[in-house]
Every structure is written in C-alpha cells, then in structure tokens.
Amino acid sequence: MTLKTLGTALLAAGLLTSVGLAQAETVRWARSADVTTLDPHVFNTGTNFVLMHQMYETLVNRSADGKLVPTLALSWKMTSDPTVWEFKLRPNVKFHDGTPFTAKDVVFSLNRAKGPNAQVKSLLASMEEVKALDDLTVQVKTKGPNLIFPDNLTNLFIMSEKWSKANGAADTQDAASKTENGATRAENGTGPYVLASREVDSKTVMKLNPNYWGKGQAPLQVTELVFLPIKSPATRVAALLSGEVDFAQDIPAQDVARLKQDSKLRINEGPENRSIFLAMNVSVPELKSSNVKGKNPFADLKVRQAVELAIDRDAIKRSVMRGLSIPTGMMAPSFVNGYDKAMAAYPKADVAKSKALLAEAGYPNGFTVTLHSPNDRYVNDEAISTAVAGFLGRVGIKTEVSSRPIAQHSVAIVKAESDFYLYGWGVPTYDSAYIFDFLVASRGKEGRGAQNATGYSNAELDNKIISLSSESDKAKRDATIKDIWQTVNKERFYIPLHDQVIHFASVKKINVPVHPDNAIHFKDVKFVK
C-alpha cells in the first residue's frame, strides 16, 4: 500500500467515524444495584441477568409477552426419544473476539453452568448430558421426559470454550478460591453490545457490536449503553429528573404518580413475574411467638381461612401500594403456565365471618403471633406487613411485625424458623412446577421444598409434583398442575396477596416496553422521533 492510499484509507476511516458519531445514540441506564460479577453463571439474580443479556446471549429468549423466541438456537424440538431435546444453532455467529460460535461452545457452557459453584445449576437440574452432533446441532438428554426444558434456558448464557479456557475461566469460581477468574471483569459473548469499560458500583459502558449477527433483524438504534447503578432511590429519581440518566428501573412506588405528571418523562407499566404472599407454619406443635400453648392455631384450616378473610387486599393496593399492585388469590402471575382465573379470584374482607371462623376453631378472643417481614426486598414489604397486622388486629389476632433485611429473613425461611412470614416468589420458567418444587413440596424431599418453611407436607401432592418433571404428555401434565393448585388453594397455608407491578421511567424520546422479568433488551429499544 502506498503512502497515498494509506492516507486516503485513514481519511475514509476518519470520515466514517465522524458519521458514526453523528448517529450515535447513547442511553444512560440507572438502576438500584450493580451486577456483582460479569461471569454469567456465578449468581442466579435478575440484576446480573439483565446486564448479561446485552453482552452475552442464550439459546432461547423470552419476549415481553412471555413467549420463547429463537436466539442462538434457531429451532428446538423434542426428538422421538422424549428424554432428548435437539437444538439447531444459528450459523455465522461470532464471539466478540472473532472466534466462531459452534455447538462445542454450547456443550461447554451448559456443563460450566451445571458446575458445583454455579448458582444457575438449579435451572439445569434435569439435564443429564449435553452433546454436539455436528457444528450446529446440540442434543440434551434429560432425566426423564422434560416438556419445559427449553424454558429453563432463557438465562443460561453461552460462553466461548476457547476464550474461557485461555482466561482461566473454565469453571465458575468457588467461594474459597484464592484468585479471581478471567470472566469476572471481562466478557466475550455473542451479544449486541461489547464491554468498553467497567467500574464496579460506578458505571459500565457498552458499545454496539459492529459484527452482530442480528443486523437488520433488530433495530439496534442504541449505539452506546451506559449502565449506572444508583443505590439511593431519591438520587436515582433526581438523576432522571435532572436529565443525567435517560432510563431508570426500580422506581419507588411513592414517586410514580409524580413522575407520570412530568411531561418530559415516559412511564411504562406492566405486571411483574413475582407474587407476594403470607405463609403460615402449619406443622410445628406449638408456635414460638404465640400465647396459645400446647397447640398450633395455624394447623387449623378454619384459622387460616379466618386470616385470609380478615385481610383487605384492595385496601393494601389502595393505601400501601398506591394502586401499583394486582391483588390475587393465587401464588402465580397470569402468564405462568397453570394460572387459573377462577382460582385467582379472592374473597372480600369479611370481619364478621372471620371472627365466626376463629370462634368455631376455638379462638373466640384470637391469639398473638409475630409476623416476620423483609424490609428491603419487595415493593413496600414492611408497610404491607404493618397493614396485615392491622387487619388481623380487627379480628383479635394480635400481630407483632418483626422486620429485617432480606439477608436475615431468607436465612430464617431456609431454616424454617418463622411462625408467620411475608415472602415473594418469581417464576423464571413461567411454569407452575417451579413454584411447587420450591414452595409446596415437602421440605427436603428429593432436594425439593427448600423454601417451604410452612412445614406443609402431603405425600400424595409430593408424588404429583415429582411426576411433573417427567411427564411428556402436555395435556396430562397441565391437568396435574391444575389438580395441585386446587389442593394448594384449598389448604390455604399460603395466602397470596398480590403480584407486583413494574415501572420503567425514561425520557420521552425512548420507549422501553415492560418485561415481566424486569429484563430489557436494548437491541430492541427504539427512539421515538
């Protein structure tokens, strides 16, 4: 190349860059917490997943209406053997470092995500083996037929085998390891954005991937993405009002009404994939926090029904949630497989009937109990508990609220130390089995029931729950789900209160649709002229 052509090339490159700059559309995106590590398999938390989705990709993904959409897999089907799923991969995809994406990377990533130190391994509990048939075909063998296996893959990110091994990131780190691994602070995904810089708790900058396979398929209008964690809710809202950020998540409920009135802002709203409920310990012979000795009032179904009838869900929505909740009688949001409108109907609060039931159960004067509540996890969690205590007081159940950070609350749940508690649950698989496995199955049965601190145990129900993981007939499986829900709703050891509502606040010029998982795919975000 002569000097002259080199000069021309440089000039052209310069011109191209300036053209690129003229079209650059930056979105500054704020939310309450930073991701902890960039290693996509270490933690099973929504906050981490949302950021990962910009840089890494999964085989399948979930659209805002809850449907599975092809991503790195073009198609998937159950083979003639019902325990084997086959995925056809997208050709001509490259990782950010230029290495081509192949079936080997999928095999590597799924095995890595199933490793002992990967939190996401619970999503792959049913995977027996994964193997590559050719460069673009992967087969997964499951332990028994698993109808919903692909639903588990929406947050299982695909890493490059070559890159991971070269950077000491072949496995996720264990808690005691002496050094960090190569994926903690760097990424090499196939996604629409490439990491440009990262400062923990401060900012993470991502640039549009110039070689992204989805050019022409997705709008890709956001060319630069700046992720800004802002812990203090007041500061986060202030940053949006002052124009320092363009889009904010985790908006405090009390600010939503005010932000909606701001003509410079756009507030999008939609149901979240998370139900909030009360849980009662039905199995201990005597409650720790109650004045009733020698027996457990919650063991009596009449008492549990009385508790439900004392609670005014509409009042909680109106006064505590400022209208921002969806009251329900079922512990599953509407887009979860198994949701039933009839079962989600809830009774109106009825003090007289509640008192009558308590008297029938032998507690005409009520009893005392402590309600354990988190205070930093769900929307207005502590205020909901305080309201519940007020409602129960009306029927004679003197309830003391004991609130604590989720870090302590969840310990008590795992150890089943509470008599009565507020809790919430999201369903990443969009299938009721995920709720049953953790909240309904007997504690400790085949690794299930880890979050069931109610002590409720029903062998017949357990068998039905276990059967869901290997039932290959969809109609039969759905019937079993319905059957389980009927028992759960009748037994009332959980009292569903409401589903949370998500708010996305942005400047007028961008429109970010609300996703039930609080997820955003910035490649799909469009600027409004």
Next chain:
Amino acid sequence: MLVHLLRRLGQSVLVLLAVSFISFMVFRHIGDPTISLLGEDATLEEREALTEELGFNKSVPLQYLHYVGKVLQGDLGISYRLKRPVADIIFERLPATLELALTAAFFALAIGIVLGVYTALRKDGFLSRAIMTVSLVGVSLPTFLIGIGLIYLFAVELRWLPSFGRGETVNIGGWETGLLTSSGLAALIMPAITLGFYNMTLIMRLVRAEMLEVLRSDYIRFGRARGLKERDLYFGHALRNTLIPVITIAGLQIGSLIAFAIVTETVFQWPGVGLLFISSIQGVDVPLIAAYLMFIALLYVVINLFVDFLYVLVDPRLRRATP
C-alpha cells in the same frame, strides 16, 4: 519516651484484635452468606455442604482464630459478592473516599475558621446571629437530608452540578483521581459539603468560643493598651492561639470523616469504600465487611498514635514524665 510509644503500640494491637473479634461476633447476625453464594433456589444439601466448606459450622472463636491466622499471612480472602481479592477491591476504592474526606476536611476547616472568627469578632451582629442559627439547624439535620436537599436544588432545579457519581477520573500512578477533571471537581462539590457540614459547624463553634476566650485574655488587652492595630491583634495574636486546639480536633475528625462517609457515599453514589461497605452488608460479603472494619480500626489507631507522638514532640513535660 520509647517505652511510652511501645506501650501505646501494644494497646493499639489490643484494640485491633478487639474490633476484629466484635465484628466477627456481629457476622452471626447479619445473615447467612450461603444464601447469597448459592441463591434462593439452592437445595438444603447444597447449603449444608457449603456451610461445611466455609467452616461456618465451627464455633465462632475457632472461625475467628482461623481468620486472624490468614490475615496475619496477608490473606484477606476473596469477596463473596464481587469474586475478587478483598485487598485489591479496597485499595481500588480508597482514593475516592480519601479525596472526598480530605476535600470535606479542607472545606470544614477553611469555612469553619473564617465563620468562627467572623462570628467571634462581630459577636452581636445580625449576620453572626443568623450564621449561628443556621449552623444549629445544620447540626440537627441528618446527613442524607442535607445531601438530598442539595441534589434537589443544584442538580434537579438549577442543573449546575451532577447528582451522583464521581465524574471523569484520571489514573496517575495507580491512583484514580477526580481532582484533575472539571466533571470530577463538579461531582466533588456537593458530597464534600454534605460530608463536611457537621464538622464545619463544629469547627466554627470551637473557633468562636476559643477566640472569644482569647480576646478576653490579658495579653490582648495589654496589646490593645500598647496601641497595636486591631488587625494584628486579631489575626497575628488571637487567631494563632485559637488554632492549636482546633488543629487537634480537626486531625482526629479526619478519621471520622472517612468512616462516616458511608451515608454521603450512598446518597451520591460516590464509589468509595463506604458505598462498598453498605453493598457488602446487603450481600453478606463477610470477607469484605471484616476487612473494612479492620481497616477503619487501623485508621483510628494510626491517627491516634500519630497524635500521641506529636504531643510527645510538642510537649516536653510528657517526655520527662515517662519513666
């Protein structure tokens, strides 16, 4: 003198051990790290296995001895939350906190002394009384309210200053500084005022009281009788004598500025060790919390040792009194 210092050194080591032990006892009540490490949907078996592996099933004194043993070998462990070596993380975040604390200290000292002298000299003036009243309000307002108030006024309404973050930083020999860029300086103003406000009022009141005291003393009156200029009297003689206790207090307060930067850093998303500490508590990141508490204790101990040492240098009586 050597004995005196050695004894103080011994006491400091005891303080550090006590702090580390107390913080270790506290860990039992902040939650279970296995939940943040494994996630909410881990099985009970997985939890038990990890508890075993990390030694959380051992008695607290045993866990503590194990920890102290590792720290003495220079191993602070890996952060559970960030999956990186704790020492690296703390040293990366320290510059932000130090710059904030020192700027706040400078602001508190400069404004505090000026206002203190002014309110002492114009004791009954309208402006003086107004300053004193405002300072009372300032002392009783919590830090986060001052911060949010400033953000509302200067970021949301006037749009002069950024509401969060540190602005652009420049790396100089491993030290990330925001002091050399205009956005970095702009970002520093509100957090520094917020953090330094309490100390500013404290210094102002101290200077005022000392100054009033000194102005009443004989040598000022003699000086005035000899016909010295008021300016020389106030700033040459009175102020110099006023400043000795102020400097002592200010020195000790620097430690507290660093330690109490937690609230200010949270309000302004200032990426220092205080914000790191709060995030670590929420994530039950035991190795990081332990290291931070030890660090703050060490800081206090070193500052106190330094002050003691200065006393010995300055005051000859101390040198003689020690055997």
